[in-house]
Amino acid sequence: MPIIDAILDDFFWRALLGGLGVALVAGPLGCFVVWRRMAYFGDTLAHSALLGIALSFLISVPLNVGVIITCVVLAIALVLLSRSHTLATDTLLGILAHSALAIGLVTLSFMPDVRVDLTGLLFGDLLAMSRDDLLWIYGGALLILLLLVVLWRSLLMSTIHEELARVEGIPVERLRLVLMLMFSLVIAVAMKIVGVLLITALLIIPAATARRLARSPEHMTLLAVMFGFVAVGGGLTLSWHLDTPAGPSVVVTAFSVFLLIYGGARQTQV
Amino acid sequence: MTEPLVTLERVTIAFDDRPVVDRVDLKVHRGDIITIIGPNGAGKTTLIKAVLGIQRVTEGSVKLARNLTVGYVPQHLILESTLPLTVRRFMALSGRPGSECQAALEKTGVGHLVDASIHHLSGGEKQRLLLARALARKPDLLVLDEPAQGVDINGQAALYDLIRQLRDQLHCGVIMISHDLHLVMAATDKVICLNQHICCSGYPADISHDPAFIETFGQPVAESLAVYHHHHNHRHDLHGDVVSGAVTDDNHQECDHAHH
Numbered sequence: 001m002p003i004i005d006a007i008l009d010d011f012f013w014r015a016l017l018g019g020l021g022v023a024l025v026a027g028p029l030g031c032f033v034v035w036r037r038m039a040y041f042g043d044t045l046a047h048s049a050l051l052g053i054a055l056s057f058l059i060s061v062p063l064n065v066g067v068i069i070t071c072v073v074l075a076i077a078l079v080l081l082s083r084s085h086t087l088a089t090d091t092l093l094g095i096l097a098h099s100a101l102a103i104g105l106v107t108l109s110f111m112p113d114v115r116v117d118l119t120g121l122l123f124g125d126l127l128a129m130s131r132d133d134l135l136w137i138y139g140g141a142l143l144i145l146l147l148l149v150v151l152w153r154s155l156l157m158s159t160i161h162e163e164l165a166r167v168e169g170i171p172v173e174r175l176r177l178v179l180m181l182m183f184s185l186v187i188a189v190a191m192k193i194v195g196v197l198l199i200t201a202l203l204i205i206p207a208a209t210a211r212r213l214a215r216s217p218e219h220m221t222l223l224a225v226m227f228g229f230v231a232v233g234g235g236l237t238l239s240w241h242l243d244t245p246a247g248p249s250v251v252v253t254a255f256s257v258f259l260l261i262y263g264g265a266r267q268t269q270v
Numbered sequence: 271m272t273e274p275l276v277t278l279e280r281v282t283i284a285f286d287d288r289p290v291v292d293r294v295d296l297k298v299h300r301g302d303i304i305t306i307i308g309p310n311g312a313g314k315t316t317l318i319k320a321v322l323g324i325q326r327v328t329e330g331s332v333k334l335a336r337n338l339t340v341g342y343v344p345q346h347l348i349l350e351s352t353l354p355l356t357v358r359r360f361m362a363l364s365g366r367p368g369s370e371c372q373a374a375l376e377k378t379g380v381g382h383l384v385d386a387s388i389h390h391l392s393g394g395e396k397q398r399l400l401l402a403r404a405l406a407r408k409p410d411l412l413v414l415d416e417p418a419q420g421v422d423i424n425g426q427a428a429l430y431d432l433i434r435q436l437r438d439q440l441h442c443g444v445i446m447i448s449h450d451l452h453l454v455m456a457a458t459d460k461v462i463c464l465n466q467h468i469c470c471s472g473y474p475a476d477i478s479h480d481p482a483f484i485e486t487f488g489q490p491v492a493e494s495l496a497v498y499h500h501h502h503n504h505r506h507d508l509h510g511d512v513v514s515g516a517v518t519d520d521n522h523q524e525c526d527h528a529h530h
Contacts, residue, residue, distance in 0.1 A: 035352055036350075159350075161344060163344055167322050168342075168407070217353060269390075270356055
């Protein structure tokens with residue numbers, strides 16, 4: 001259809017469509033990050049995305065695939081390492097987050113013929129969204145939403161009380177793995193819009209904003225999606241008109257909404 | 271009826287080669303209330319986690335009756351403050367219909383709290399909610415980890431009473447961990463004193479005389495319990511009036527609970 005083609009030919013609309021697709025899954029996943037106290041964990045995975053990009057160039061696979069694989073491997077390594085209890089989890093995450101970022105940067109610097117827009121990768125780029133990226137985003141979002149709907153009760157139960165969930169026959173360990181796969185997927189697709197350094201913000205800030213008004217877990221995820229839409233829409237418009245970097249503009253918008261809600265709205269009773 | 275709900279055979283659980291639970295044998299039948307007592311670090315929680323199937327056993331075996339539904343009442347319900355959750359929603363997560371959830375809440379005396387936020391419940395209300403959650407599953411076996419924690423002293427007695435009533439109504443087996451020795455002694459069929467291994471087990475009136483029990487808990491505790499049992503062949507309600515019904519005694523083991 002010509003109208004859709006016209007829209008998809010415009011880089012701003014592509015970025016906006018992509019951003020809204022990311023916000024669609026960042027809302028519910030962000031709620032789980034907040035509920036399960038995984039903010040630092042998300043940060044670590046996001047930082048490792050840069051390493052994933054470097055590795056994708058090294059072995060010539062599509063960037064998204066490289067990023068997803070690196071995130072998943074790191075996530076599994078984190079789970080296994082945190083079981084040994086030799087280092088506190090936050091120390092371990094701090095080590096891995098920054099090491100992954102540093103190794104990624106060093107590896108990229110060894111590849112002079114590869115021209116990457118480092119600022120774009122770190123902070124997001126309005127111009128970088130291609131039609132292929134849109135396919136990735138909406139394909140990924142569909143998969144994640146489907147998984148969330150099917151696994152919702154089990155995921156929620158294992159978040160509320162892990163042992164109770166296990167006694168009731170919910171496969172808690174497998175669900176954790178699925179959740180990590182979803183995080184990896186969302187990081188891979190969100191990278192283009194907000195950049196690896198700011199992905200966690202897009203997960204956490206809308207969810208935290210939603211908490212103030214939410215009456216149930218489901219209500220909170222819906223509100224988080226809505227606040228995510230506002231952040232992406234507002235941020236990209238800001239970036240377009242004022243020529244500010246895309247990722248930071250989205251995060252600044254999300255933060256403004258957060259301040260507004262926490263300053264203005266009365267806390268709910270649930 | 272005769273087949274036990276749970277059979278533990280020489281169960282040993284070791285962390286880093288240090289046995290936390292050492293060769294424990296245990297059988298739980300329908301209608302039993304078995305209380306595990308013991309000092310801190312005695313492996314009580316580890317043992318019931320093995321029964322629940324969430325703790326791997328190093329040696330020995332845990333056998334559960336077929337199609338056994340277990341209701342678990344964990345020590346705490348610590349809910350992340352960022353998660354908005356009402357009592358109704360929490361109960362609904364059990365997957366049971368609303369009417370059954372409401373009935374379970376009524377049974378444990380928190381039916382009026384169905385629309386309350388879990389964040390606003392007191393310690394005792396949370397314990398009763400967890401108990402209702404376990405009941406909604408219609409359990410054959412009820413496993414409770416220190417159910418009276420964070421509950422005031424009157425509430426504790428009422429809670430143990432409730433557990434006993436529920437056992438009678440559901441005709442399920444009950445295993446619980448408790449620190450409230452005096453209350454346990456009055457409300458239990460069988461006491462297991464665990465200190466890695468089972469150092470003694472039996473009926474409440476006997477166990478306080480057991481040398482192993484005295485060694486574990488000390489002479490003063492054992493004596494206070496022995497005195498308690500000597501002088502009470504009746505129970506008091508909250509106002510101090512004598513109520514009918516003898517305390518558990520040795521004959522209780524033959525009692526087959528003919529109340530269905």
